[in-house]
Amino acid sequence: MSSDNAVLWPGRSPWRAWQKLIFSFLFAYFMLFIEPWSLLGIFPKSDLILHYYSDLKSWLVYGSNNQIFHTYKDLITPNGSGDTSYGWTEVKLNLIIALAAALIWSILSFKTPDHNKAAYWLRIFLRYTLIINCFGYGLAKVFLMQMSFPSLSNLATPLGDLLPMRLSWLFIGYSGKYQFFLGMVECVAGLLLIFRRTTTLGTLLCAGIFMNVAIMNLSYDIPVKIFSIHLLGMSLLLLSFEYHRLVDIFIRNIPAIRNNLYDVYFPKRWMRVGINLVKYAYVIFFLYSNISSSYEAYISRTKPAEVRPFTSGLYDVSLFVINKDTLPPLITDSLRWKDVVLDYGNGSINTVDTIFWQRYRRGYFRYTTDSVNQLIHFRKRDWTWKEDSLFTMKYQMPDTATIILSGKIRNDSVYAVLRRSNRHFQLAEKQFHWLSEYNR
Numbered sequence: 001m002s003s004d005n006a007v008l009w010p011g012r013s014p015w016r017a018w019q020k021l022i023f024s025f026l027f028a029y030f031m032l033f034i035e036p037w038s039l040l041g042i043f044p045k046s047d048l049i050l051h052y053y054s055d056l057k058s059w060l061v062y063g064s065n066n067q068i069f070h071t072y073k074d075l076i077t078p079n080g081s082g083d084t085s086y087g088w089t090e091v092k093l094n095l096i097i098a099l100a101a102a103l104i105w106s107i108l109s110f111k112t113p114d115h116n117k118a119a120y121w122l123r124i125f126l127r128y129t130l131i132i133n134c135f136g137y138g139l140a141k142v143f144l145m146q147m148s149f150p151s152l153s154n155l156a157t158p159l160g161d162l163l164p165m166r167l168s169w170l171f172i173g174y175s176g177k178y179q180f181f182l183g184m185v186e187c188v189a190g191l192l193l194i195f196r197r198t199t200t201l202g203t204l205l206c207a208g209i210f211m212n213v214a215i216m217n218l219s220y221d222i223p224v225k226i227f228s229i230h231l232l233g234m235s236l237l238l239l240s241f242e243y244h245r246l247v248d249i250f251i252r253n254i255p256a257i258r259n260n261l262y263d264v265y266f267p268k269r270w271m272r273v274g275i276n277l278v279k280y281a282y283v284i285f286f287l288y289s290n291i292s293s294s295y296e297a298y299i300s301r302t303k304p305a306e307v308r309p310f311t312s313g314l315y316d317v318s319l320f321v322i323n324k325d326t327l328p329p330l331i332t333d334s335l336r337w338k339d340v341v342l343d344y345g346n347g348s349i350n351t352v353d354t355i356f357w358q359r360y361r362r363g364y365f366r367y368t369t370d371s372v373n374q375l376i377h378f379r380k381r382d383w384t385w386k387e388d389s390l391f392t393m394k395y396q397m398p399d400t401a402t403i404i405l406s407g408k409i410r411n412d413s414v415y416a417v418l419r420r421s422n423r424h425f426q427l428a429e430k431q432f433h434w435l436s437e438y439n440r
Contacts, residue, residue, distance in 0.1 A: 008265040011116035017106075023115050024105040026237060027122050029098035033230055034129050061086060064093045081223035091226060120264060123241065126234045127193055127262075130206050132286065133231060134190030139290050141183025143298040147173030152341045153348035153362060155425045156314055161360045168220040174427070185209060194283055196262040200242060207235035308344065309371050309395075310403055315340045315418035322412050335409075340418055342367070355390060355409065357382045365390060376405070 015023075037053070040046040065075055065085075069092060072085040081087075109115070140146040150170045162170070172179050186209055192202025210232040217225045239246065241261055248256040266272045317337040320327050327336045338350035348362040356363025357380055366379045366387060378390040393407030393414070401420040408414070 009116040009120050010260045010263055011114060011119055013116060014113035015115065020109065020112075020115055021102055021106045023119065023122075024109075025098050025102035027115075027118055028101035028105070029094055030122065030126065030230075030234065030237070032094040032097060034125055036125055057090075061090050061093055064096075065089045068096075082227050083223040083225050087226050119241070120261075123238060123261060126238055127199065127203075128282075130203075130231065130234055130238075131190045131193045131283075134186045134193065134206065134209075135287060135290055138183045138186030138190060139294045141179045142187060143183075143294040144173075144176050144179055145294055145297050145301070146183075147179055148301075149173050149176070150427065151346070152312070152314055152343045153346070153364065155428060156339065156341055156348070156350070157360045157362060163360070164220040165222045166360065168216065168222060174430075196259075199262060200239075200245075200259055203235055203238045207232065207239060210235055309369055309374075310342065310397060311400065311420065312343050313341075314421045314423055315342065315403065316421045317416055318419050319415070319417035321415040324413070335412070337416060339421065356380060369395075 038050065041050060062075060065072055069089060071089065071092075075086040075089060076084040077086045078084055137146065147169050150173065154166075154170055159167075172182070185205070189202050189205040189209055192198040192205065194202075210228060214225070214228040214232045216222065217228045242259060245256040245259060248254050266275065316339050317329075320329075320337050322335055329336075329338065334352045334354075336351065340350075341348045345366060345368070346364075347367055348359075348364045349356060350361075351363050352358065352361065353363055356365050358364075364381070366381050368377045368379075369375065370377070374395050375392055376395050377392045379387045380390050381387045391407060391409050393405045393409075396404040396406075398404065403418040405416045405418065406414065
């Protein structure tokens with residue numbers, strides 16, 4: 001078939017048998033991981049199909065754990081952590097399915113000289129998956145939304161009580177300039193991947209970015225290990241298609257041939273126009289939606305805080321009375337409050353009382369105030385962002401530095417006096433010095 005009436009797919013031919021087998025496995029595995037059919041969600045009435053697929057996948061994951069792997073007694077689905085028992089079981093199941101698919105594919109395509117067409121589409125799917133994640137994570141960092149500056153509750157938490165992930169998150173969130181730089185690098189990588197001429201450079205940059213992310217996740221126990229390792233694997237797989245070119249440039253120090261792995265000849269003009277329209281419409285839509293949502297989130301975070309009846313800050317609990325019994329500050333009773341952080345709708349208490357969401361030895365809550373009736377409503381919100389009402393207390397303010405709370409917690413009568421602390425957090429000053437005459 002001549003090039004005048006056929007689509008020409010880039011790549012060498014023929015392939016060796018082991019190359020076809022490995023490629024078939026990788027193609028099947030990454031398709032299962034990427035799930036490109038989820039794009040059907042943009043079409044109306046496609047939810048039913050995706051629902052059936054989701055149910056089938058869950059049935060296979062749970063079934064494989066119970067009947068084949070016997071690794072976990074119960075599976076926990078992804079819940080903010082992507083490294084749950086469900087996630088790891090899904091990885092093992094995908095490996096088995098991909099291996100079976102590769103063997104079948106290799107038998108059926110034994111006489112096929114190459115898989116250049118499938119390789120082209122695999123490169124496209126991997127490339128756009130990297131683009132989506134580079135811009136998704138990058139824009140979140142550019143607008144300083146992925147990692148936030150340490151809150152008052154964070155600052156009031158002893159360093160030794162923090163989990164490794166929170167330590168790493170606060171480290172990056174502390175410096176807006178550093179987070180912005182990381183985001184810009186990811187966005188530049190995504191931008192380079194859009195254009196065929198710069199795809200190799202973009203892929204190299206992606207490999208460096210996601211290798212750093214994967215190592216950081218492994219080193220600081222950040223629960224995105226599965227996903228980050230797969231993004232790194234996608235980058236390395238894309239680079240493997242250019243193995244000879246990269247060796248020529250970086251090892252042999254000789255000129256490399258032109259990269260044509262993304263050059264497909266479509267014989268019809270409408271095909272070429274259609275491909276470009278779909279490509280740029282998708283990129284523009286994705287960038288617009290991500291930039292607008294990130295910008296709106298940034299504006300909502302940086303807008304002036306709502307005026308509340310009392311000042312945001314750290315308050316020491318100088319008096320805590322429960323059922324008419326005064327509890328001294330050093331008592332180890334779990335109901336005793338040591339200090340309270342009020343931070344414009346969010347707060348935490350230095351207590352191990354489990355009525356609050358416990359995190360790093362502090363009880364976290366959200367609150368709203370009723371200035372007319374002088375009431376403060378406490379609500380519980382955990383990492384799922386689900387809120388439940390806790391209790392309501394009456395407040396008084398004899399002066400601007402003192403808050404008196406009284407009311408019922410569970411069935412206990414509670415009276416607490418909060419005095420604004422003068423505690424000084426050096427970390428909150430964002431210190432920077434060009435000149436440092438001594439080791440600080």
